[in-house]
Amino acid sequence: MAFSGLKKQINKANQYMSEKIGGAEGTKFTEEYMEMEKKTDLMNGLVEELITKTKEFLQPNPGMCEMYFSIICNKD
Numbered sequence: 315m316a317f318s319g320l321k322k323q324i325n326k327a328n329q330y331m332s333e334k335i336g337g338a339e340g341t342k343f344t345e346e347y348m349e350m351e352k353k354t355d356l357m358n359g360l361v362e363e364l365i366t367k368t369k370e371f372l373q374p375n376p377g378m379c380e381m382y383f384s385i386i387c388n389k390d
Contacts, residue, residue, distance in 0.1 A: 318358070 333339070343351075 319355075
């Protein structure tokens with residue numbers, strides 16, 4: 315879980331405890347909101363993965379480069 319996901323869970327727990335201690339009624343979310351939240355979390359994960367893969371592509375591991383070149387050169 316990324317740091318932002320952990321932060322989100324801590325904020326949810328904090329809100330839950332505040333509602334229980336203060337006697338406040340919890341926020342009621344619509345089904346549309348819950349679906350949008352799932353899609354947003356999924357998109358966030360995909361963007362983080364894309365950033366990681368882009369960094370690996372732009373700054374590759376030298377050992378992996380040697381492996382790729384050996385595969386390409388021995389292909390013939």
